[in-house]
Amino acid sequence: MHGVSEQELELSTVTVVQHHRLREDLAVIRLEGEFVPFAAGQSVGVIVPQNPNVGRRYSPALPPSLDGKLEFHVRAVPAGWLSRAIVTDTVVGDEWQVAAPSGRLVVDRDAREVIMVAGGTGLAPLRAIILDLTRRPNPPQVFLFIGGRNPRDLYASDMLWLLDEQLDWLTVIPVVEEVTDPVWPDQWYDRVRGAVGYGADHYIQGTLAEVVSSYGAYIDHQVLVVGSPAMVRSTVRALVDSGTPAGAIQVG
Ligand SMILES: Cc1cc2nc3c(=O)[nH]c(=O)nc-3n(C[C@H](O)[C@H](O)[C@H](O)COP(=O)(O)OP(=O)(O)OC[C@H]3O[C@@H](n4cnc5c(N)ncnc54)[C@H](O)[C@@H]3O)c2cc1C
Numbered sequence: 001m002h003g004v005s006e007q008e009l010e011l012s013t014v015t016v017v018q019h020h021r022l023r024e025d026l027a028v029i030r031l032e033g034e035f036v037p038f039a040a041g042q043s044v045g046v047i048v049p050q051n052p053n054v055g056r057r058y059s060p061a062l063p064p065s066l067d068g069k070l071e072f073h074v075r076a077v078p079a080g081w082l083s084r085a086i087v088t089d090t091v092v093g094d095e096w097q098v099a100a101p102s103g104r105l106v107v108d109r110d111a112r113e114v115i116m117v118a119g120g121t122g123l124a125p126l127r128a129i130i131l132d133l134t135r136r137p138n139p140p141q142v143f144l145f146i147g148g149r150n151p152r153d154l155y156a157s158d159m160l161w162l163l164d165e166q167l168d169w170l171t172v173i174p175v176v177e178e179v180t181d182p183v184w185p186d187q188w189y190d191r192v193r194g195a196v197g198y199g200a201d202h203y204i205q206g207t208l209a210e211v212v213s214s215y216g217a218y219i220d221h222q223v224l225v226v227g228s229p230a231m232v233r234s235t236v237r238a239l240v241d242s243g244t245p246a247g248a249i250q251v252g
Pocket residue numbers: 003043056057058059060073074075076077078079080081082083084103121122124125228252
């Protein structure tokens with residue numbers, strides 16, 4: 001099973017209860033079933049009925065729930081074996097096998113300020129951590145940078161807008177490389193365009209690496225960076241170059 005080791009194969013069965021297509025290449029999938037033991041911020045190994053011989057890792061976007069609720073954000077990668085099938089073919093009632101977790105993204109109990117940097121579906125584990133922090137009596141100040149090539153890539157803009165309004169310790173900073181969307185249509189995006197969420201006045205233009213590091217060194221912060229390997233590499237390099245201690249940075 002690609003990306004999942006043998007000892008992790010203690011499988012829980014969960015059933016798809018909602019398949020929410022948010023973009024041509026992205027779906028949010030909600031499931032319910034057996035309790036899956038993991039910590040917010042970890043990824044789990046997943047086997048889906050579209051190809052039971054191939055496993056992939058995905059990061060739950062909700063903290064663990066005793067009633068077995070799970071949510072995944074899956075982006076179809078070009079030429080991907082499985083991710084496109086998950087995005088396009090998942091139906092309510094599908095049974096997924098979910099294996100034990102791995103990864104360690106942690107916000108310390110005594111953290112006062114946390115910088116979170118999410119490229120694309122890197123948002124999922126950070127969103128799980130943010131929801132987990134709501135259970136703390138004194139959550140730290142959290143600055144969440146979410147990035148994409150253009151506004152259309154910020155698939156969770158509406159949900160983050162609402163969270164930002166409700167949680168006085170959370171600030172969301174939407175970052176886009178281009179402020180205009182591609183000319184080719186996306187019927188799923190076009191349905192919700194203009195609904196609640198970030199608009200042209202809110203975006204900071206640049207790459208995540210450029211924008212996050214432009215605020216100078218994060219000396220007394222914990223910094224969590226999650227996204228594609230290229231985005232993580234460039235962001236960590238820019239952070240360290242601008243003075244943030246490497247030891248303060250966790251990657252996912
Ligand atoms: C710890 C961890 C957590 C993850 N969490 C998530 C998550 O929450 N949501 C999510 O959508 N994905 C997540 N992924 C990625 C996921 O596991 C798959 O790799 C991804 O869905 C592609 O699978 P595939 O079978 O479609 O592509 P594959 O058949 O594995 O790959 C096809 C081609 O696409 C390239 N490729 C693979 N991944 C990417 C990518 N991300 N960007 C660009 N090219 C790529 C490969 O190099 C290859 O050339 C995570 C990966 C890891 C390691």
